[in-house]
Amino acid sequence: xxxxxxxxxxxxxxxxxxxxxxxxxxxxxxxxxxxxxxxxxxxxxxxxxxxxxxxxxxxxxxxxxxxxxxxxxxxxxxxxxxxxxxxxxxxxxxxxxxxxxxxxxxxxxxxxxxxxxxxxxxxxxxx
Numbered sequence: 522x523x524x525x526x527x528x529x530x531x532x533x534x535x536x537x538x539x540x541x542x543x544x545x546x547x548x549x550x551x552x553x554x555x556x557x558x559x560x561x562x563x564x565x566x567x568x569x570x571x572x573x574x575x576x577x578x579x580x581x582x583x584x585x586x587x588x589x590x591x592x593x594x595x596x597x598x599x600x601x602x603x604x605x606x607x608x609x610x611x612x613x614x615x616x617x618x619x620x621x622x623x624x625x626x627x628x629x630x631x632x633x634x635x636x637x638x639x640x641x642x643x644x645x646x647x648x
Contacts, residue, residue: 529607530600534574536560537567538593538600541580546592
């Protein structure tokens, strides 16, 4: 049985989306050049990836210009929210608190990040 196509971006698709978010829109060649710096890939592979991402609704393509320009279909913030919601649902059984506690207990938060967490908690508590 064939696996259902996920609307969530893969690791490489996320790298392409980062390029598009940073640039605001790029040709396939520009995406390829940016992707080559991160991951060695051929131009035809980059074009194929953009085609798959177009089918998944992750990117939009402006066909009124030559060469065609690709843009992320959703903002970085919206994409992060969707992916985080999916992670919380799948891995933490819908509990955002479990995710936060796990992240904070990992010991990888900097002093500045912990101060920001305290500020947000205080804000939520109305202090």
